[in-house]
Amino acid sequence: MVSAELPENWQELIAGYVLGNLSSEEAVLVERLLKEHPELQQEVEAFQDAFSLVSESAPLRHPSADLRDRILGAEDHSSAQPTLFMHRFKRVAGLGSVIAASTMLLILGWRVTSLNTQLQQANSRVETLARDLQQAKLQNQTIRPVLNTLQQPGTLVYSLQGSDRANAASGSLMMSSDQNKVIIVVQNLPELPSGKIYRLWAKVPVETTLAYCGQFNSNAQGFVQLTPSASICGKNPTQMFITIDALSDPTTKGGPVIMQSRT
Numbered sequence: 001m002v003s004a005e006l007p008e009n010w011q012e013l014i015a016g017y018v019l020g021n022l023s024s025e026e027a028v029l030v031e032r033l034l035k036e037h038p039e040l041q042q043e044v045e046a047f048q049d050a051f052s053l054v055s056e057s058a059p060l061r062h063p064s065a066d067l068r069d070r071i072l073g074a075e076d077h078s079s080a081q082p083t084l085f086m087h088r089f090k091r092v093a094g095l096g097s098v099i100a101a102s103t104m105l106l107i108l109g110w111r112v113t114s115l116n117t118q119l120q121q122a123n124s125r126v127e128t129l130a131r132d133l134q135q136a137k138l139q140n141q142t143i144r145p146v147l148n149t150l151q152q153p154g155t156l157v158y159s160l161q162g163s164d165r166a167n168a169a170s171g172s173l174m175m176s177s178d179q180n181k182v183i184i185v186v187q188n189l190p191e192l193p194s195g196k197i198y199r200l201w202a203k204v205p206v207e208t209t210l211a212y213c214g215q216f217n218s219n220a221q222g223f224v225q226l227t228p229s230a231s232i233c234g235k236n237p238t239q240m241f242i243t244i245d246a247l248s249d250p251t252t253k254g255g256p257v258i259m260q261s262r263t
Contacts, residue, residue, distance in 0.1 A: 017049045158240050160259035166258050184224040199245050202237035212251040
């Protein structure tokens with residue numbers, strides 16, 4: 001950001017500094033500004049790049065006597081107060097019409113570059129906001145069903161922990177009071193190889209074996225919704241288990257336990 005302490009014509013001073021057509025007092029001023037405001041060095045480099053493009057695109061030609069007289073005499077026909085830029089333009093015009101035009105093109109090129117930079121920064125912010133919005137939508141899709149389920153009276157909630165096969169995994173399981181919805185929210189659940197599936201089981205007091213409640217796969221969101229495959233799963237289970245099974249395995253007995261609720 002340009003400091004408010006800079007003179008209003010700092011852009012013109014830098015343009016003249018790059019072109020080498022400053023007075024000795026102006027050159028001293030620019031050198032002092034560069035020391036006090038190191039960020040201005042980037043502006044100098046931008047002006048130098050713009051001037052290089054201009055100077056390489058056209059050969060140096062001296063203006064005709066008539067054009068030079070009109071340039072130098074333009075101020076005499078204007079009632080406006082002469083500006084530093086006009087004085088500089090007149091001095092440079094004596095060196096050649098291309099160089100004189102370069103001063104204006106230099107400043108215009110710098111301003112275009114600045115606007116392009118601002119546009120790129122604005123586009124980057126828009127992209128960041130778009131990603132944040134998408135993430136917020138995904139979070140809402142996860143959080144809203146959880147809140148709706150938790151607000152129902154009689155909802156069962158279980159804290160899940162990983163077994164030795166997935167000791168970094170953790171999460172929660174919620175079962176609605178009407179037993180028609182199970183929500184599983186997990187972290188660090190390993191991705192499954194092809195042909196494998198996670199299966200959910202319930203330990204119900206009235207049963208001697210685990211009751212099969214459904215199956216699911218892992219996903220990046222760590223959020224799973226499923227409808228229990230048997231009503232017995234909702235008979236106040238004392239513990240919930242998640243196993244890894246082959247898709248072709250029968251649902252009468254689960255495979256290795258990957259997560260289970262705390263007792």
